[in-house]
Amino acid sequence: MKHPPVPRLDLAPKLKRPLSLWNPLDYLRFLYWVFYFPQALRWYVDTFGGGYIPPWEMNWRKGWELLRQNQIQRQLFIQGLVLTVITPFFFGLLLQVTGFSINWFWTACYVAVGVAFGMINRVAGGVAFGVINGVAGGVAFSVIGGVAFGVINRVAGGVAFGVINGVAVGVLLGVTFGVTSSVAGGVAGGVVGVVAFGVTFGVISGVVVGVISGVISGVVVGVVVGVTFGVALAVAITRPENWLVALPFSRGLLQNHSWMLPRITPLPIVSLSSRLQNWLRQDWETGLYNANQLLAYTLQFIPVVEAVNRVLATTPPEQVIFRVVKLAEAPYDWNFVRFASASLNAQLKSRFLKSFLLLPPHWKKRLQARLVKNTRLDTPARAAAAGFWYLHEKEPAKALEAFTVVRSLLYGEEMFTLAQILTTFDEMQELATIATIQLPAFPQEPLLRPTTWKAITSLGKVIEDVQVVERSVSNTARSFALNRALGELKDILNNRDTLPQAEKDLIIDIAETWQEALLQIAGEVGA
Template sequence: MVGVMVGVMAGVIYGAMFVVVFGVAGTTAGGVMNDVMNDVMASVIGVLIGVLIGVAFGVTFGVTFGVIILRLDAILLAFISILLQPSKRRTITLQRVSPIPIWNLRRQLAQQLKEDWQKGLDNCEGLLRYSLQFAPVITAIRETLQNTTDDRLLSSVANWCSMPLYDWNVVYFQSAGLKATIKKSFLDGPVSHRSPPRSEAATLRYNTPVKAACAGFWLLHQGELAEAADGFAVVRHLPHGEELYANGRVLAAASQCQTLEQIAAWQMPPSPQDKLLRPQVRAAFARLAEVAKDIAVVLHARSTRQRSSALNRASGKLHFFSAESVDCPTPERPQLEKIASRWLEIILASASAVGSLDVRETVASPYIVGAPVPAARLIGRYDILAQIEAAWAKPGQRDSLVIFGHRRMGKTSIARNVAHLCQLGDDTRLAFLNLQAVDWTEGLRDLCHAIAFALWEADPNGLAEPAPEDYEQHPLAALRRLLARLEQAAPPRRYILILDEYELLEEKLPDAVAGDRTALLRGLTQQHTWLALGLVGLHSLKERSASLREAIFGWRPIPVGLMDRDALADLLQIEDDAFPLEYDLEAIDRAHALTGGQPFLGQLLGDSLVQRFNQQLKQRLEPPAPTFTTADVDAVVEDSRFYVNGHVYFNGIWAQAGEAPPGQQTLLKLLAPHGDGLDPAILCEQSGLDPAAFTDALDALARHDVVNCHNGRCRYSVEMMRRWVADYSTLSHSII
C-alpha cells in the first residue's frame, strides 16, 4: 500500500508536468475538430485530457519504479525495523526483495568476515541466495580481502572459491568494476538478477593481488585456463602463488592436447618445497601423469602387446578419473574432468592404430640358450623359488634341500639366482659352488678347500682368504676350524652353501673316503645351526648310493620339472621395449605342445624364431609380420638345424636313458613312431623286457620327465624328443 501511495504521488507530479504539453495539444486539436465550439470549452476539454493522460502515465511509472524495482515499501518498513532491531535480521527479511543496500549491512558483514572468514562467507552465501543484497556482499568481501595479510590472502581466496558458490559473479566483481556494471544494468532495464550481469563496461583488472587472485579463480571457473595462469602470475611472489601459477599452466597445457603425442609429452608441475595449498589437485595431476606415461609406452614400445596393455591401462584410469577425484576442489575439478574426458576421446579414437607395427630392422635375440639365465630373465619358476624361500627365509635353523631335475631344466639358473629372487634376510650370506669347477686332483682336499673358499667369497670381510696349503694334511679339520671361526664372527651371520652337480661327490670321491664324505655332510648341517646346505643335481635321493642317502636323510626334496603353458608363454613373450616381436595365442599353444614346457627347448625355439625373422627381413621386400604364428613355429621345428642346435639336450637325455636301469632306450625307440603313444601292455610286449625290468625302466623315464603315462597311454613328455629319436638319434653322431 505504501508503494502504491508513493506511486500515485509521483504520478500526480508527473501528470502536472504533462498538463501543459498535452493540454495545449488537446486545445489545438479541439479547435481544429469543432469550429462551432467556442474557445473556452475547447480549452477546458484539452486541459482535462492532458491531466488524465499525465496522471495515468505518472502513476504507472511511479508504481513500477517504486514498487516493482526499488520496492520503496519494503525499504520504508525495513527502515522502521532498523530502529527497533540493531541485528538487522528482521530488516534483511523485509528488505531482501529490494536491491537498495540495507543501511550498515556492509560494515556488519565486513566485521563478521574479519572475525571468522568461513562463517562470514556462509552468511554472505545466504544473502546471495535469498535476497538482492549483492552490493553489500561484494563490497564487504572486497574490503576484507584488501585488509588480509599477504601470507593468508591466497589461502583465503582459495577456500572461498572451493565452496559451492551460488553466484560466481561475486568473485568476478572482486576484480571487475561494480559501479559501472550497476549503472549500465539500470539503464538497460529492470533488475532481474541476484547480481548485475557482467558487461563490457567492467573488465577484469590485475593491478592488485586481490584482483589478480580473484581473476585467476574466476577464469579457472570459466575454463579460460591460459588466462587464469596469467592472473596467478601476478601473485607468484605470495605464499602458494607459484603453486597456483604452475597449476594454471599445466591445466592449460593439458586442455590443449589434441593428439597422443601431446598427451605423452604432458608433464605435471614440480612439487614445491612448501606445503601444498591444493594437494587434491596435485594428486589428480599425478593420475594424469600416469596416463601420459602409459601413452608414451603406446607410442614408443616396439611390442604390440605392450602397446595394447598400456592403452588399456590409460583408458581405464581416465574412465574412473572422475570417481577418484571427488575430493578435488572447485574450480579445478570440473576442468580436470573435462580434460580427462577429452583425453579419453583422443585415446579411444586412436585405438585402432595401436595394433599396427612394422619392424624393418634386425632384432637382437633376448633368449639365452645353454648358459645360466640371469635373474632378470628367469621366468616361469616362481613356484620353485617360493618353496626355496619358504625353507630358507624362516628364522632359526633352516632346512637343507635337494633340488633335482633332468638335464637342461634350469636348476643351475635357479640356484645361482636364489640370492637375487628370494628374500632371505640381511643376515644371510649365500655361497655357491659348482662341483664341476673343483680340481678333484687331490680329492677330498680340493673339495674342502673349494667349500672354504666359497664360504669366504660369500662374506670376504669376515675372514682371511683360505690358503690351499692349510688343507693339504687334514682337510676336514681345516674346514671345521673355518666353520668355528665363522660361528664366532660378529655380527653373527647365517650361511647357505649350494653345491651344484652334487652327484660328483660320489663320482669323484672313491669309496675309500665314503665315510669322510658322510662326515662332511653331517658336520655341515648338524653341528652348525646357522648353516644350511642345498644340493643341486639330476637325481633324487632314492637314486643315490646308500651312504649318501644316509648322510642327507630327511632333507627336503624340491623337483624342477617341465613348465606349464602360462610359464612357457612368459618365457617366450619378452616384456621389453627393445624386443618388438610377439606370439599369437595359437603359437604359444603350439610351442608348448612341441616343447612340453622344457625351458631349454623354449629358449632355443624363441631364438630360432628370431633368427628366422631376421633372415626373412633381409630376403623380402616387405617386412615379415612381427607376430609369430603356428606356421612360424612349425617351420622352425621341421628344420633339421633345430635338432643340431639342440643336440646338448637331446643327446643328454639319450645318454641318461642309457644308464641304469636298463631298457630305457629300448622303450624310447618303441614309442618314437607313435605320436599318440602306446598302451603300456603293448609297449611291454614289444620291448621284450620282463615285467619287473619294464616297470623299472618306465618309472625311471617318468621320474626324469621323459615319458608320462596317463589314461592308459604312454607317450613322450616332449614331442621334440620323440621326433629326435625317430629321425635323428641313429644319425646324431654323424650330424654332430
C-alpha cells in the same frame, strides 16, 4: 577488548516438513513466500522436492516428468493453482468491503489468464519458478486489473484514467519481475537486473507509454500515464516498503529468527556492510558463510560484495590467496568471486546503458568504452580472485595471467604452476600432442589444493601411457598402456566431486577429451 564470537547465520526457512494440501496455514505460508520470501521456494524444492532445477535447464518434457514422478512438486503445482484462483477473489472481496469498486468480470478474466500463464510456466520453467510467476503474476494481474477497471468504470477518463492505468500496469509488471528475479537466476544477475531494469525500464516505459497516451488522449493524460507507470514500476521492483518496514528493527535483523529481515529489496540494509566487515575481520570463514547466507536468502548482493572487497583490500599479502581460496570454496553465486575482481559499479552502469533505449547507439558505445567491466589485476586480492574466476570459467590461460601477478605471495607459486599445467593440458587434445607434454616440477608440500594435484598426478601418468601408445612398437605394451590410461581417467571422472569447485569442470573436460581421444584408437591397439 575481547569481541563476542561471530554468530553463524541460518536464514533459511525453519519448516521441518513438506507443505500440506489440507492445511490452510500452509497456503498462507506459501503466499507469504511468493510475495515476501521467494527464495524459500527454491529452498523448499531443494529440501523436500528432489532439488531445484533452474528454468533455463527445464523444458516441457522434463516438467511433465517431474510432475508425474515427484509428489512434492506435484502438490506444489496444485497449491499454486489453488492460490492463483482463490487469492484474487478474496482480496477483491476485501477491497470491495473497504470501499473499492471491483469489476468482477475483468477479475475473472485475469484469473483465467493467470492460471493459463502459471500452468505454462510451471511445466516449462520448473515448479518453483513457475509457481512464483503464476501466483505473483496471476494475483497481481487479477486484483490490480479488477480494481483498475472498477475505478475506471466510475471515472470519466482523462487524467484519472491515466493514473489508474499507469499504477496498475506498473505495479503488475514490477511485482512479477521482482519476485521471479529472486529465484530464476543467480543472485548477482537478479540484483543487477532488478536495479538496472527498475530504473531504466521505469524511465523508458514511462516516456514511451506517456508519448503513446499523449498521442491518443492528449498531452496531460500522456504525461500522467508516463510518470505514474514509470514510478509504479520502479517502486514495485525495488520494493522500498520492504526496506522501510524493517528500518526500525535494523539492529536485530541479522538474527536467525528475525522474520523482519528484508528478502526482496536490493536497497542496502542499514549497517549491513559494516557489520559484515567486522565479522569478516574477526573470523573470515564464518563471515564468508554469513555472506553466502545473505546471498542465498536476500537480495543484498551489493552490500555483501562491498564488505568482502573492503576487507580483502586491507588483507596482509601473506593471507590474500588463502582468503580468496576460502571465498572460492563454495560460493552461493560465482559472481561473488567475479566481483571481488571486476567492478560491480561498472557492471550496473553497463546494464543501465544497455537497457536505456533512448540513447543513440554511438553514445552508448562511447560510454560503454569508458567502463572497466573486465576483471582487474591491479591489486593482489583482485588478481587472485580473477585467477579463481577464470579457472571456474574454464579459461586457464587467463587464470595463468592473473596468478602471475601474485606468484611471489604465499601459495602464489603453487597456483601459478597449477594454472600453467592446466593451460597446457587444455590445449593438448590429440594423442600426438598429449605425448609431448613435459610437466614442470610440482610445488612442495604443504599444498593448498592437494586433491587437484592428485588429479594432475593421475593425468601425468596418462601422459606417460600415451607416450607408450604413440611410440611403442609392441602391441601388447600399447594395449596395457591404453588400458592403464583409461583406468586413470575413469578414476578422475568417478571422483569428480572431490575436486575443488573452481577447477573441477576444467579438469573433467580435460579428462573427458583425453578419454575420447584414447577410445578412438582402442580398436586399432586392440584394447
